[in-house]
């Protein structure tokens with residue numbers, strides 16, 4: 001997968017281009033095309049996690065609110081993944097002997113955090129802020145897809161600059177009341193009229209920035 005510096009096909013191209021003496025321009029092109037980060041952002045990226053934790057079960061069937069576990073989204077730029085203690089609020093009682101929870105019990109005993117594999121990650125040169133979006137009526141689903149239906153989380157959106165700017169230039173169709181930001185089934189295009197969405201734009205005083213320094217600082 002292209003989570004390395006260069007995508008696979010570039011391995012095939014590189015030797016030929018190096019031979020052709022095109023090394024410098026080629027690197028320049030790659031750094032621009034793939035960012036300066038050691039990976040590109042792949043929609044569809046879905047690593048196997050150390051614990052078979054299911055959002056479809058917890059957030060879907062059990063109906064738990066995202067903020068029960070991701071409790072910093074409204075206050076901080078990062079949407080931290082929950083500590084083991086959060087799981088143990090229930091799993092000291094619920095299926096404590098389950099083989100699927102061995103790693104969780106182990107982490108609880110030793111105090112060593114579970115090593116969840118990060119899925120959504122921008123390059124170090126880009127800045128993102130959850131609170132700025134969640135408190136302005138941009139729902140989790142707009143950027144993460146139907147997490148409440150995922151057995152294993154995957155990246156559903158490209159998270160590229162063009163994708164960010166598409167919404168920053170025209171946020172109105174994506175807006176919902178702040179009370180609905182974690183409601184994954186809520187669809188602004190059906191629930192709200194154009195006038196109501198314009199109302200939200202004014203109410204939350206929304207003017208998303210297109211300045212480079214907003215996202216690269």
Ligand code: HEC
Pocket residue numbers: 049053055058059064065066067068069070081082116117118119120121140141144147148152153182184
């Ligand atoms: C019971 C706790 C819990 C609840 C409730 C929960 N999550 Fe999670 N979430 C986790 C854990 C643990 C992980 C890390 C493991 C994984 O990726 O499945 C995670 C991972 C994620 C990720 C991927 C993070 C990354 O590495 O990029 C996203 C996005 C996410 N959750 C969104 C949501 C949304 C949206 C909701 C509500 C619909 C939600 N979560 C509800 C515990 C929870």
Ligand code: HEC
Pocket residue numbers: 051052053054057058062064069082086087088089090091094095098099100101104
């Ligand atoms: C609000 C209570 C609650 C919290 C908090 C919670 N779970 Fe669960 N979890 C459940 C319930 C209920 C089940 C379903 C049990 C069953 O099927 O009998 C379950 C099932 C599971 C299973 C499958 C167990 C099996 O044997 O099939 C795993 C794995 C799991 N949870 C991991 C986690 C992790 C990791 C966290 C913390 C990020 C977490 N849970 C937080 C209530 C919770």
Ligand code: HEC
Pocket residue numbers: 066067070073077078079080081120121122123127128130133134138139140141142143144159181182
């Ligand atoms: C406007 C788009 C957007 C919205 C809305 C959004 N996220 Fe994210 N989320 C991202 C991006 C981009 C990243 C990667 C951030 C980074 O690498 O700095 C991310 C990362 C995450 C992560 C990984 C941990 C971390 O460091 O942040 C979790 C968990 C997460 N989001 C959960 C949520 C939840 C829950 C909601 C809704 C309450 C939500 N997100 C709303 C875009 C969004």
Ligand code: HEC
Pocket residue numbers: 031032033034035036037040041121122123124126159160161164165168209210211212213214215216
């Ligand atoms: C709304 C947020 C946002 C704004 C505004 C923005 N960028 Fe970006 N930019 C991004 C994201 C997200 C990426 C891809 C991040 C990654 O791959 O980690 C990116 C990537 C880049 C890259 C790497 C090459 C690429 O296309 O992937 C360059 C160079 C760049 N931006 C320059 C700029 C300049 C110059 C401006 C101002 C004209 C600007 N950006 C404004 C979010 C933004």
Ligand code: HEC
Pocket residue numbers: 126127128129132133136138142143159160163164165167168171174205206207208209214215
């Ligand atoms: C679905 C719509 C949407 C998407 C996608 C989106 N944004 Fe935003 N963004 C907004 C809105 C709405 C605001 C709030 C603007 C305001 O308060 O005036 C905002 C605000 C921000 C802010 C806060 C600016 C400040 O004044 O502090 C940053 C930083 C930002 N976005 C970065 C990003 C980056 C980086 C991405 C892509 C990875 C992204 N956004 C994708 C809608 C979006």
